Amino acid sequence: MLDPIARLRRFNRAVTREVGVLDTSFLGRGRPLGAARVLQLVQAEGTDVALIRDRLALDSGLMSRFLRSLEREGLITTATDPADRRRRIARLTPRGQEEMAAYDSIGRDRAARLIARARSRAGEVVAAMDLIATLLNRDQLAIRPADPDSPEALACLQAYFDELVARVPAAQAGMFSLPDPQSDSYRPPKGRFLIAWSDDLPVGCVSLRPLDGTVAEVKRLWVHDSARGQGLARRLMTAIEDEAKAMGVGLLKLDTNSALTEALALYRATGWTATAPYTGTPADTWLEKAL
Amino acid sequence: MLDPIARLRRFNRAVTREVGVLDTSFLGRGRPLGAARVLQLVQAEGTDVALIRDRLALDSGLMSRFLRSLEREGLITTATDPADRRRRIARLTPRGQEEMAAYDSIGRDRAARLIARARSRAGEVVAAMDLIATLLNRDQLAIRPADPDSPEALACLQAYFDELVARVPAAQAGMFSLPDPQSDSYRPPKGRFLIAWSDDLPVGCVSLRPLDGTVAEVKRLWVHDSARGQGLARRLMTAIEDEAKAMGVGLLKLDTNSALTEALALYRATGWTATAPYTGTPADTWLEKAL
DNA sequence: CAAGAGACCTGACTATAGTCAACCAATATG
DNA sequence: CATATTGGTTGACTATAGTCAGGTCTCTTG
Numbered sequence: 001m002l003d004p005i006a007r008l009r010r011f012n013r014a015v016t017r018e019v020g021v022l023d024t025s026f027l028g029r030g031r032p033l034g035a036a037r038v039l040q041l042v043q044a045e046g047t048d049v050a051l052i053r054d055r056l057a058l059d060s061g062l063m064s065r066f067l068r069s070l071e072r073e074g075l076i077t078t079a080t081d082p083a084d085r086r087r088r089i090a091r092l093t094p095r096g097q098e099e100m101a102a103y104d105s106i107g108r109d110r111a112a113r114l115i116a117r118a119r120s121r122a123g124e125v126v127a128a129m130d131l132i133a134t135l136l137n138r139d140q141l142a143i144r145p146a147d148p149d150s151p152e153a154l155a156c157l158q159a160y161f162d163e164l165v166a167r168v169p170a171a172q173a174g175m176f177s178l179p180d181p182q183s184d185s186y187r188p189p190k191g192r193f194l195i196a197w198s199d200d201l202p203v204g205c206v207s208l209r210p211l212d213g214t215v216a217e218v219k220r221l222w223v224h225d226s227a228r229g230q231g232l233a234r235r236l237m238t239a240i241e242d243e244a245k246a247m248g249v250g251l252l253k254l255d256t257n258s259a260l261t262e263a264l265a266l267y268r269a270t271g272w273t274a275t276a277p278y279t280g281t282p283a284d285t286w287l288e289k290a291l
Numbered sequence: 292m293l294d295p296i297a298r299l300r301r302f303n304r305a306v307t308r309e310v311g312v313l314d315t316s317f318l319g320r321g322r323p324l325g326a327a328r329v330l331q332l333v334q335a336e337g338t339d340v341a342l343i344r345d346r347l348a349l350d351s352g353l354m355s356r357f358l359r360s361l362e363r364e365g366l367i368t369t370a371t372d373p374a375d376r377r378r379r380i381a382r383l384t385p386r387g388q389e390e391m392a393a394y395d396s397i398g399r400d401r402a403a404r405l406i407a408r409a410r411s412r413a414g415e416v417v418a419a420m421d422l423i424a425t426l427l428n429r430d431q432l433a434i435r436p437a438d439p440d441s442p443e444a445l446a447c448l449q450a451y452f453d454e455l456v457a458r459v460p461a462a463q464a465g466m467f468s469l470p471d472p473q474s475d476s477y478r479p480p481k482g483r484f485l486i487a488w489s490d491d492l493p494v495g496c497v498s499l500r501p502l503d504g505t506v507a508e509v510k511r512l513w514v515h516d517s518a519r520g521q522g523l524a525r526r527l528m529t530a531i532e533d534e535a536k537a538m539g540v541g542l543l544k545l546d547t548n549s550a551l552t553e554a555l556a557l558y559r560a561t562g563w564t565a566t567a568p569y570t571g572t573p574a575d576t577w578l579e580k581a582l
Numbered sequence: 583c584a585a586g587a588g589a590c591c592t593g594a595c596t597a598t599a600g601t602c603a604a605c606c607a608a609t610a611t612g
Numbered sequence: 613c614a615t616a617t618t619g620g621t622t623g624a625c626t627a628t629a630g631t632c633a634g635g636t637c638t639c640t641t642g
Contacts, residue, residue, distance in 0.1 A: 011420035128419035129302035136305040
């Protein structure tokens with residue numbers, strides 16, 4: 001019972017039972033699990049039905065039935081997507097939002113109990129869950145443009161800065177600041193901010209801002225710890241280079257620090273070459289790439 | 292989407308889907324999931340039915356039905372437990388063993404695929420699964436006597452030695468050896484070897500061997516990384532002290548090293564006091580406790 | 583040794599998940 | 613512009629999980 005297979009099986013058993021317990025506690029709200037799972041993915045602002053179906057890996061007939069039953073309960077409304085009138089968008093009603101809040105509090109209780117059990121190791125447990133969930137969700141990983149002021153973008157940046165401080169000797173905590181909400185440097189049409197999503201957790205980002213003329217700068221390439229070692233940084237760089245190309249940028253630059261060895265190796269491997277310094281500390285390496 | 296609750300929920304989603312995929316791949320063997328789950332817990336040597344029911348958290352009626360259906364298929368046989376004739380013991384038939392091997396290979400495939408995805412981080416992923424499974428199984432944790440030569444006991448000892456080498460400066464890799472299979476020091480009636488089980492993973496051990504007269508020595512207190520921080524070491528010590536008491540031991544001794552700070556803190560907190568040195572390197576601290 | 587409790591079995595039942603095929607409407611494609 | 617594809621809906625169906633009560637042994641306990 002010491003090989004990885006047996007341990008994976010043990011993990012499956014534990015988690016299957018846990019999911020069962022979760023089911024029955026959710027069932028306390030008088031709604032079958034399938035419908036409850038769907039409900040929890042419907043957002044107040046409206047969520048694409050296909051997206052939910054995809055995430056839960058549901059049959060389209062079954063999905064449709066869940067939606068009807070939630071509609072009958074008055075928790076959601078569905079409407080056709082104006083952009084593509086085959087698609088449907090589900091939206092929470094006020095009653096649905098109340099119901100969601102109730103589920104949220106059940107989930108909060110369970111999470112709190114689990115975290116309490118983990119005691120001093122709560123952080124480790126959350127990291128372990130992130131790692132496994134990211135691994136299992138790998139096929140669903142999606143890179144999408146985001147607003148540089150969205151909470152998720154700011155969280156990515158904060159994580160990025162924290163890592164710089166931890167890894168780059170020359171970097172100090174006060175050295176970095178979140179972007180000015182007024183600034184449009186990282187926003188189309190001048191710039192870009194891309195986030196990589198694993199389900200609803202942002203696990204990576206990269207951004208682009210204009211320098212002058214057709215020269216732009218790639219900044220803030222970051223990958224969440226749970227998603228490292230799977231080529232995400234490369235995918236992010238490819239994505240941002242494609243964006244730059246589409247915007248008509250002719251030359252990309254970036255600055256980095258030699259302590260960030262994996263990043264540096266990636267740049268070298270993808271055609272970036274040395275260029276003249278154009279920024280100061282904590283950068284100590286400057287690269288460019290013609291598109 | 293950055294708080295622990297949302298992340299727990301994401302984890303649940305990912306894992307529920309994964310379990311679903313596992314289900315359907317197991318269903319390929321033409322047997323409903325419930326029965327397959329039961330079958331996988333039946334061992335060739337025979338397993339207590341109540342134990343299986345407990346691990347899977349099944350209703351007794353449902354469990355009974357699964358057993359009947361597996362019996363009809365000729366995969367298992369059940370017999371009453373001679374020790375308590377209310378209980379039943381399920382045993383794999385040769386055909387059942389073949390079937391198990393088939394499940395094993397499905398599991399092996401899936402595990403291999405998952406590990407392959409994790410690439411360089413396979414070890415981390417397994418550790419993460421252990422941590423979560425141990426946490427979820429916490430209520431089922433059981434301390435049971437074991438044979439000191441069983442593979443599980445040897446694995447515990449190896450892990451224990453590895454940790455000593457890693458943490459105690461004075462300890463060298465060649466310094467420790469697995470117990471002589473002939474020796475009866477750690478076996479009743481003279482000694483004891485206890486293992487703490489989380490499902491079928493050994494997550495801790497402790498042992499007792501006679502010194503002279505009514506003096507005995509506690510040795511090899513070890514807790515798996517995934518089970519630390521939850522008071523298991525204390526439970527193991529209590530268990531071994533109870534065993535010693537029941538055996539008529541009047542005084543316990545142990546040796547340890549001051550680098551093992553948590554262990555030392557535990558001993559101090561549970562009534563152990565300094566005693567004269569009675570062993571050599573790598574020990575540097577000697578304690579005793581009257582029972 | 584009687585009473586109660588525990589482990590298991592069986593029958594009867596319900597609820598839920600999931601499948602499949604036929605169908606409609608909108609969009610993409612050669 | 614005909615045709616294929618996609619997203620979704622509905623009805624009919626099956627399989628499975630799970631619940632509950634009543635029953636039979638067997639063991640434990642006062």
